[in-house]
Amino acid sequence: MKKLSLLTIGILLCLTSFAQQALWGGTPIVSPEVHDDYTVTFRFKAPNADTVQITGDFLPTEKIKTPMGLFDGPGKAYLKKDANGIWTYTSESLKPELYGYSFIVDGLKSTDPNNAFLIRDVATVTNIFLVGGGPGGLYKVNDVPHGTVARRWYDSPGLNMKRRLTIYTPPGYESSTQEYPVLYLLHGAGGDEEAWMALGRLSQIMDNLIAEGKAKPMIVVMPNGNVTQEAAPGEGIRGFYKPQFMEPKTMSGSYIGTFMDIINFVEKNYKVKANKENRAIAGLSMGGFHSLHISRYFPNTFDYVGLFSPAIMPNANVQSKVFDNFDSTLKAQMDNGYKLYWIGIGKSDFLYKAVADYRAELDKMGMKYTYVETDGGHIWKNWRIYISDFAPLLFK
Amino acid sequence: MKKLSLLTIGILLCLTSFAQQALWGGTPIVSPEVHDDYTVTFRFKAPNADTVQITGDFLPTEKIKTPMGLFDGPGKAYLKKDANGIWTYTSESLKPELYGYSFIVDGLKSTDPNNAFLIRDVATVTNIFLVGGGPGGLYKVNDVPHGTVARRWYDSPGLNMKRRLTIYTPPGYESSTQEYPVLYLLHGAGGDEEAWMALGRLSQIMDNLIAEGKAKPMIVVMPNGNVTQEAAPGEGIRGFYKPQFMEPKTMSGSYIGTFMDIINFVEKNYKVKANKENRAIAGLSMGGFHSLHISRYFPNTFDYVGLFSPAIMPNANVQSKVFDNFDSTLKAQMDNGYKLYWIGIGKSDFLYKAVADYRAELDKMGMKYTYVETDGGHIWKNWRIYISDFAPLLFK
Incomplete structure (x- = not known):
């Protein structure tokens, strides 16, 4: 055992009742270990297990059977056990990216007890790791000036709620006398308002793009788009509860109709250029739906619109007041002018056809847009790419 | 299966590759479930497991064998399996508190896959739950005005580093013209700079104390006290790595000697009353050591000092320049005057005797202090109590 002072031992014993395994459990296990050649070794101690598998988005996809048919799911691989009961698996060389994974121990999903980094996606918590370098370097914390990330509450008279949002202000914002675009x-x-920070690596991407001179210093406001939720699960008065997919009423129009509450709050409380030329709105999936509709509801408000794998309705089966005056407001938005209407989608995204149909509508009415198609589907990997490509185009 | 639109299914399938179990895995499991009588039911699905146990700080402690002898560790209890392969355990009625727990499945520690809330303590990630009401109500998000919590970077010329800190500004701070104590x-x-937010429930406690009129609105600055670490693990340029207990050089004096970098940053960048009457410093364990020594290094700087289960050296075996001029600087601090020197410790804390010895020294030199003794040891439960008791005494 490593020599430790009595003080250290005492503190360790008492301070961290759950953290003692590292000390008393023998050799500390490192997992995952990202090697210089970007292969990654995973380790899991389970002397009595019969099988240990790993599943994650770094493995080739597999078809999974569901009540709705066969769909692509994350692949699996088997770990091998050594004489000490430690199971290992080493991946192929991986592309720079943020990846997620879990172990499956005798059929049961398990987090990696040696990896302290996890991200919540809806109700599921998954270990993550980052393969660096190349374009992935944008997702790392680098030795560059860092913006400030604040969690702050605002009043939404429209929703009659105090609500929480996340706001990124660029390096130098606090001491600057200038005004910033948003x-x-x-x-x-x-x-929720945590998603772009956790899964989207937003503050790292913005810090790095600004440091490289690729994006203008800007404020990024990440509100909570679920109208029945004042804050992310665990951060509001409901306390800790099991998060669900798609909160009620979130695509009913009330968020879109009350979005000015957020803009008013930001423009009253931050040093911003409060005009169309200096406002952008973008979002992924449901946030693309919100961005599309907010930008046409308020058709002279944003010069920059980004639709990342957007959920674009309506179709014949959906009735909602959101879609009232769709054509006329979109035409007003077009006639008022804008600098950029950006659409990105993955080739295997299940929304690909809906987006193609929407583009055909835009073509028919003569509304200009920039269109980017990437590999893959409806996944965070694409949304990190889209924000990294979109932000440099803003406010120029 | 619950009826879902095709759009929802599509998004769900693609968006959250790890979050599909809830949909396809049958009845959603709720765990933990806190009942109205404050008993708590835990559930874990493992049809093929032979034993499932739970361990956590809500169970009576058990003696655990270590190379250093027997010590108190968290207790264990067995779950029982039903016909569907779901294991359950229901606790006794628990006192309001934030608790942590893990499952042990056939001997292997596991997180609870149905609980999305976890807290990292050093390298270990543990599920948490909150039993509300009573004094524990301070730890909940209540329907009161909320302060802002920002993660921000500052320059430390003394450590030659950009460093990250967490800062709580009280409700109304941003639009106020007044200056605040710190x-x-x-x-x-x-x-690290995340600990008081995650394990300490600092923003909830401050929001609630301020709303009740028990504490004055104040700014709370939570810096990173590990001098070789610019930011919490995962938040700095080292990226994701396995956190360790006690970073090197953290008690060597360099943090204490350079603490003015933090005060200067705060007083230059925030609306603060920059005088002794409006400065307080407090910390737990090693942070108590830091608070003790910083407040005497700069003996006319703080009117309020809080030592929570402080690690108080020196003893005969420790040599460090931190302890140079201990007596004379402490006497200078006493002679300069102060409003509050507050010490709190648990009766079974392994530092109890060292604190008693230090109090005897204070008595001998005639240095006044407030002393609070609680049940229990060197644990976060006590530190949440201490900050809840200490904050109302400040700046009055």
């Missing part, structure tokens, strides 16, 4: 950045149907 | 609140040897 990007409103919206989450999807499983998310 | 509490500097320090973490222990396993912690």
